[in-house]
Amino acid sequence: MWRPRLCFYQRLSVSLVTVFFGVITLFAVASSYLQESVTREGEQRLHLDLAHHLVHDNPLLKTGVYDYDALKNLFHTLMLLGPSFEFYFVDTQGRILTKSAETAEVLRKQIDLKPVLELLEDSSSLPLYGTDPKSQNRDKIFSAAPVYNGDKLQGYLYVIIGGAQYDSIVDSLKKNKGIQQFAMVIVAGTLFLFFALMLLFRVFTLPLKRLSDDMDLFRNSGFNLASSGVSLLPWRDDSRNEVQRLGHSFNEMLKHIDLQWEQIKSTDAQRRTLLADLSHDLRTPLANLQGYVETLAIKGESLGAQERKTFIAISLKNLHNLKRLIDQIFELAYLESGHINLKKENFLLTELLHDIAAKFKIKATEKNISLTVQAEQINTYVSADIEKLERVLTNLLENAIRHTPKNGTIKINVSTVQDNIQISVVDSGVGIANEELAYIFNARYQASNTERDANSHVGLGLAISQKLVDVLGSSLTVESELGCGTTFSFSLSPVKN
Template sequence: MKISLYQKLAFSLFIIFSLICTLVLSWSQQLDHISQNQAEQKLHLNLAEHLVQDNPLLQQGVYDHQALENLFHTLMLLGPAFEFYFVDPSGEILTYSAKPGKVKRKRINLSPVLQLIEHAENMPIYGDDPRNLNKLKIFSAAPVYSHEDQDGIKNRGKLQGYLYVIIGGEIYDTVFSRIKSNDTLLITASWLFAALIFLFIILLLLFKYFTNPINKLAKEISQIQAANFDLSKVQLSQWPKYQSNEVHLLGNSLNVIVRLIHQQINLLEQNDSQRRELLTHLSHDLRTPLASLQGYLEILNHQNTKLDEQQQQEYLTITLNNCKQLKHLIDQIFELAHLESGRVSVNNEMFNLGELIYDIVAKFTLKAQKANVKLTIKPTVCDFNTLCDIAKLERVLSNLIENALRHTPENGEIIINVFAKNSKLVIQVSDTGTGIKAEEINYIFDARYRASNAVGHKKQHGGLGLAISKRLLQILNSDIKVHSEFGKGTLFEFSIRQAA
């Protein structure tokens, strides 16, 4: 059986509260008993002394023990709350009035008696109960001396013993315990039980109030788990932002964590969808040149096919171009996968940016001349030093220039512009080409996204160049921006660190 936190707290509270009430009741009864004994002992402190002084049998000394026993019997009839004993100086009980077998002790300890006679401040003082071997009671005591006449003057003689008076004797205890059990104890128990129930209910309500947020949090966690962290199926509670309430802090932290997990799940699903789409596109791009390659090779390999030398050369040229396209696409796939793996190291070094740009432009000069496109570097004297990974920066610039050549028509121009700004070197690659539609700009850096201006070039590139460039710049702690106007051209811009 599962027990909730509230039930555990309530059960623990009941046990602890019951023990505390029991201890308090026991302590209060003990204190009441001590207070009562102290009051009665103080009230009857001189009882034994007055009896010794006022009674002839004791005033003159004890000589007739039978008469003293009768006196004790008479006094007990008049005061049933008292028991009277006469003990000798060693503590042996000599005279008392009781039925045979009632008195269990033959002697008492005189130390409490002497303490009461000599130092009566620290009351209550308990002495041996002659009628019970294991019980102590409050008492009154006084010494009894023999008196001698010398020349008509009475002098105190030898110590004969002590008058030992038990306050609250056996009869008193019996009657008092019956009354107490039938009246006071019942009332006290009733009030105590009522107070216990009332306080217990109050504490249960308080526990319910304090544990409600925990129960609410537990239910919310269960709902979130059942919904697989899909926030569209679960409404998160708004927890007050109290710095002193740990449950509310936990609830707010849980909301932050759940939202983060939800975002991560959506991102993973989005990435998974993009990867599936990428694989679909790549399989298509791989299948097309492979099918063409296979077809031309089968024609060239067919024994009954009669081809002249020019046709064979043409077929071989097409086959070689398909092979190059396959290699270029596969290289891009591996390069992008390597960049996405997160295991790419950066090797920064100081070099002249102008020299690198002129070297890169030189690689594309022949291709630009064939396309009748002008390549321009601004400023012409591009003397800037930078601290960067030269290989990765060269790859980015090559991709951007190649992309610009692909989309720039004849008599167009591609400009590589460099200038310093806020301790950074800003590099811009602009063209006068076809441009990009405004609604497509946000997607051009996605792997395998092909803008509408790429129509007619599907066989010349794999569509991964801009995605690779963006990832390379992220590794270099930079970002790429694009500004384009459809039909007029495009400008790509990024910045790198300038060396002093």
């Protein structure tokens, strides 16, 4: 089944206008009912004693009713004097015995005495409605008084207030041109208010529609801000208008999603490149290892002892390179996963630095490189994960030794910077070009002047070091000048006494 689709503005307009007209209608009905009730109560209170005075002041009623024709003439005369009244005399059962109206006009021969008795007993609760003899289903306000014949109740004088003639005059007044014009003014004013509300709703909901259109454009473009055609309207975040603040939040969200999307694409491209490079790096030592092992297996005893020893040594070297590469891949993947546990402890920093430097003394001596530890304070305690800190310094020192020529220097400096302990690995090596500094922490990136040696290096050391330093709550920075050496630095928090 087809149903018309209404936009938010249309649904809001229709809903509010419907509610408005409903409230107006309810108010008009309630107001009309209240006005009529108040009017009827006022008229009934004003003429409440009319029947009582007629009974006590008129000889035909004062001593009892004997002549119904004379009473009918009296009622007719009274009706001429008061056209808004109708007079009836009923017996104790409510049957109409005589009346002021013509017989053809009276549709009921009996009235309900319950309202009459209720009025005579208690007249405080008004308006009180009784039977209208000229209508089959309508009641009217009335005045009533008992009529006695001596001490015997003979019946009741029943006076309708606002009879048929009165109703006829009121109905004709309602059809008066002035009243019709007033009604037309009310209708015109209501229509004007309707269109004014529609216009206001349009103004209020237009920004929301624009925001919704922008959302649709962004979604239909595959969440690509550049090709979506979204206008990014200048929404204000300090406005008291909720739509303005929503629009500003939406713009910020679009920019954030677009930035994340670009980062995801960049990361994906880097991942593909990294996988391709690592596949190549894994294939090379694995192919070499396979070749030498197959040669050993095929030739077996035909190889000389020295040749076999050489093949085994080369195979072990490739195996070591392969294991080193796999370990670094797993380490980088572990760090990027974010599920890292720190085992912090307090220790003497200079003692750890001297121990690490001692491990590299032999390598440094082979290249006649001076490796020293220089600390402003030798009794400085820090709180960190020793294993991860040692891994960072090991990577940095391996890089420093590899890129520092013979007779060079490497220093591990410890200094106090803004209440933190700064550790710097300073070498006098080949340095890094300024345009390459921004990329050296990327996985698999190697500077153009990287020193080559007999071992295989896959360019993951600095990427791992940077992530480890991040885990330690610091950041790894680099300063370098081509041909003048490089300095890597990071900070740790000292243990306060």
